[in-house]
Amino acid sequence: MKFGWNGALPAPGIRTIRDMRGVLANPRCPASGPLYYMYRDLARSAADRRWLADQQLRYDITVIPPFDLCGEYVKTKGHYHPADPAGIGYPELYDVTEGRALFLIQSRTLDDVILIGAETGARIVVPPGYGHITINPLPDATLVLANLVSTAFESEYGEYETLHGAAYYVMNDGRIIRNRHYPAVPKVRHVAAVRGRDAIGRASTGTIYSLIGDRDALSFLNEPENHPDVFTGLIKG
Structure with a gap:
């Protein structure tokens, strides 16, 4: 069983430091090589794969080994999601399956920036209208998400690339440094992930994979306009 996954694993997409250089706090960082690994469109059975396809959903695993990016914690590149047909941005649901994560999410209007700390077993939603990066803050442990x-949209990386990353850089000495390429942005709001609840607020001890087959629990991923309670309930200000 690899990364807690007991199904087939395709070859991963690999994000290298070269791919990431433009979004780093130090774009001249001399480090090189693979940075993190993305296993897309996974399913443990043919029935699960059919259900996911019918619901226009995808299950992925991302593996982020520890790495020092010249003083910055290792992170994903960052992206936004476009709006759905109702004009509401598509959300995303995450499990932290190994390690500890920091989710740095920011509203597209740049009036809210949130840093969410999430331990193993935590579940969080990236709400509509927010972009996000994920950070591994542990120097000796791999983060698995x-x-x-x-599947109704493609992620939008352009704004993160143009502005050289997220609105803030999270450094491994504890500093949170504002990205000077952004206009004025608010201070970071620190939030703890809600634990022990599923996507619509019910008590839950399973992983998000256990929600596959439950359309009621996951319909908010394609119809966020019908489930505003999901986003207010899982992120506390």
Whole structure:
């Protein structure tokens, strides 16, 4: 069983430091090589794969080994999600399956920036209208994430690339440094992930994979306009 996954694993997509250089706090960082690994469109059975396809959903695993990016914690590149047909941005659902994560999420209007600390077993939602990066803050442990997301859109990386990363850089000495390429942005709001609840607020001890087959629990990923309670309930200000 690899990364807590007992199904087939395809070859991963690999994000290298070269791919990431433009979004780093130090774009001249001389480090090189693979940075993190993305296993897309996973399913443990043919029935699960059919259900996910019918619901326009995808289950992925991302593996982020520890790495020092010249003083910055290792992180994902960062992206936004576009709006759905109702004009509401598509959300995304995450499990932290190994390690500890920091989710740095920011509203597209740049009036809210949130840093969410999430331990193993935590579940969080990236709400509509927010972009996000994920950070591994542990120097000696790999971060493994699982996510469920709609297949009705493609992620938008352009704004993160143009502005050289997220609104803030999270450094491994504890500093949170504002990205000077952004206009004025608010201070970071620190939030703890809600534990022990599923996507619609019910008590839960399972992983997000256990929600596959439950359309009621996951319909918010394609119809966020019908489930505003999901986003207010899982992120506390």
